[in-house]
């Protein structure tokens with residue numbers, strides 16, 4: 001574990017902040033975290049990105065779920081590959097204008113497994129931040145890998161994360177997951193914006209009644225206990241899941257799904273005034289010097 005990436009991932013030595021390149025001006029960085037896999041963290045990341053973009057914001061998603069990337073497929077980028085600009089990578093841009101950088105956009109085939117070890121994964125996170133030309137962004141959402149392990153640590157130590165959205169599902173051990181996230185946020189000195197419960201209920205197609213198939217949600221009580229806000233509860237929506245699989249989240253996502261979560265994102269003070277982006281035009285020569 002001698003290289004700088006290993007140190008960042010292992011946390012054995014002082015953390016290293018990854019530098020932003022001159023072609024990026026990211027105003028807010030929000031990490032979307034879950035306690036374990038499969039609770040819908042990527043879906044929530046995608047939904048927040050779509051809603052923020054619909055409100056006129058420039059939005060990017062850094063897919064830090066390096067070994068299980070699912071963002072490109074959700075926004076219709078299956079089969080696409082990121083291009084380069086001098087020494088920098090260019091994020092792919094969705095039909096709705098969302099910029100994405102993901103390990104899936106660097107693979108020959110999107111079904112290739114990513115068999116990378118921790119230090120290489122930390123190196124990829126660095127590439128997605130320092131070596132990617134994001135341009136001016138109002139919001140960069142970071143789709144975190146599941147859990148609170150090494151890669152999550154690297155992201156919090158190395159990127160200027162402004163806030164964390166925690167995603168749980170009702171069958172989770174909600175209390176434990178929120179506790180872990182709160183502990184990590186405390187240690188990393190990053191505020192938790194709040195918690196979203198995904199797959200919280202189903203809506204009866206006949207009468208519209210909300211049915212809590214996993215039992216009554218404990219979210220409110222747990223959130224209160226840990227002093228974090230509830231930012232919303234999302235239903236199980238098979239049609240929306242199918243639309244995500246088909247790369248159509250941008251057109252299929254109903255409007256107004258997560259108003260409190262959006263308000264929490266919008267309340268973050270931006271790093272720079274909108275419009276303050278003043279880096280040189282993104283030509284290859286400029287990128288070479290970056």
Ligand SMILES: Nc1ncnc2c1ncn2[C@@H]1O[C@H](COP(=O)(O)OP(=O)(O)OP(=O)(O)O)[C@@H](O)[C@H]1O
Pocket residue numbers: 034036037038039040041042043044065068070145146198199234235236237238240241242244245
């Ligand atoms: N509210 C929902 N209703 C129906 N299906 C959903 C919902 N949320 C997520 N899904 C589906 O569940 C699957 C897992 O979701 P997703 O990839 O977002 O989870 P994740 O927590 O990011 O998983 P991983 O930890 O593996 O990255 C996907 O097929 C997604 O479309």
